[in-house]
Amino acid sequence: MAWDLGANLGYGRAVSGTHPLDRPILAMLTGARQANLAIVRAGARRLAPAYGVFAALSDETPESREALGAMVREMGDVALVEPQEPPAIPGARVVSKDMAWQMIAEAAFGSFPTTNVDIVDLGPGDAADMLGLATLTQPGPFMARTPELGDFVGVKAEGRLVAMAGERMKPDGMTEVSGVCTDPEYRGRGYAAALMRVVMERIRARGEVPFLHAYAANTGAIAIYERLGFRFRRELVMTRLTAA
Structure with missing residues (x-):
């Protein structure tokens, strides 16, 4: 299938025939399901700060780069996930650059063993616990309203949330599995894989394709994702910017 995001979406270069996941944040913030969460100048x-830190440029004109710099200064840090490093952004500086693996699960599930665990749906009443678990484990950018980006499931023990997984980016026809984390005291029990399977099954039941992102250096997590049926699609650069 040929994808075409238009000639103005590739930093001044035509991108006809490229896949939306080549620029996942732009696809998220221009797609039918989540464009309403974008602040556009x-x-x-950029994603509204209460939901996350992600941002993208649809072109690299001075006006657009100035606009992104102003957003950073006014609303806080941003993260760009792109095939290459972004152009210089006036009024902002690079905090970090990390290589990320983008993985996609188009085929059948892998042979990861099932885990006998009670999985529950998470809702607004769990928001504080979800933020607390994400703050403890650092699965990636996670803000107060990140849980509203999609469905989340979790495992509770001794009256508290100890593991979770959910959805984040939703470009047309695809949904990202994200927010996967487990309290250190409960790791090694297969909770993360069990939760991811539930999230993946629900995504596929909607006729969509699951995908995810992982730091390239996180080989342990990547091995789990591969056993669940995810396959490497491409490498991307995650660049975090803060006010200069």
Whole structure:
């Protein structure tokens, strides 16, 4: 299937025939399901800060780069996930650059063993516990309203949330598995894999394709994802910017 995001979405280069996941944040913030969460100025888009830190440029004109810099200064840090490093952004500086693996699960599930665990749906009443678990384990950018980006499931023990997984980016026809984390005291019990299987099954039941992102250096997590049926699609650069 040929994808075409338009000639103005590739930092000044035509991207006809490229896949939306080549620029996942831009696809998220221009897609039918989550474009309403984007703050847009010129060719700069960022996810509303309460939901996350992601941002993208639809072009690299001075106006768009200035707009993104202003967003960073006014609303806080941003993260861009792109095939290459972004152009210089006035009024912002690079905090970190990390290589990320983008993985996609188009085929059948892998042979990961099932775990006998009670999995529950998480809702607004769990928001504080979800933020607390994410703050403890650092699975990636997670804000107060990140749980509203999609469905989340979890495992509770001794009256508290000890593991969770859910959804984040939703470009058309695809959904990202994200927020996967387990309290250190409860690791090694297969909770993360069990939760991811539930999230993946629900995504596929909607006729969508699951995908995810992982730091390239996190080989342990990548091995789990491969056993669940995810396959490497491409490498991307995650660049975090803060006010200069």
